[in-house]
Amino acid sequence: FVQPRSLARPPPRSMARPWRADTRMAVSPFDIARARVRIESYGTYATVAALMTNASMRLMTSTTVNETKEWLDRLVQAIFITSIGISILTGTFTAVIFTLSGIYAKTALGVSMDGACKAFLDQSQVFRQRGFQAFEVSLISWSIAFPLSLFTRVHGKTRWFVLLFGLALTYAMCTQWFGVIALARELIYIPRGIQGPFKLAKA
Secondary structure, three states: OOOOHHHOOOOOOOOOOOOOOOHHHOOOOOOHHHHHHHHHHHHHHHHHHHHHHHHHHHHHHHOOOOOOOOHHHHHHHHHHHHHHHHHHHHHHHHHHHHHHHHHHHHHHHHOOOHHHHHHHHHHOHHHHHHHHHHHHHHHHHHHHHHHHHHHHHOOOOHHHHHHHHHHHHHHHHHHHHHHHHHHHHHHHHHHHOOOOOOOOOOO
């Protein structure tokens, strides 16, 4: 005997399961294996940024800033201190941002919250963009500070040659670095509809 639909009683209110956004059971085209590879790259960013910060701190502590009456020496020392300070701060910012991103994304995967992991990666993208931009600033600042440090160590006319050679080498290195970044932006990120974190580099 089949009870008619009109006579079928709805389940009790206490038995009805209310709807909720359960990220643990969220259904989405989320490839965990690829997500793990993506998350591991955050650790690489954090490691390189930490190494850059350490290199900047060593350069700062090993460079002696003396009191001098020469306005040119004071100017070089001021630019050096500013550049190395910016490099340390931006490198630290980058390391912390990508470390936190990797920790929380792995935590979500570890407790089987795949949907939460995907949502976290998507919504925290803006922070990683800023972290990468800070990483670029850290690289440039360190590259400027290093030849200035050599300038303060060398005396006489030779230090001008050292400074110009260091700045020229810095320019050449930055050109190659940002060439790689621009290539990645054009071939990988723009096709996915992502302008950052490489929007500082020219396409």
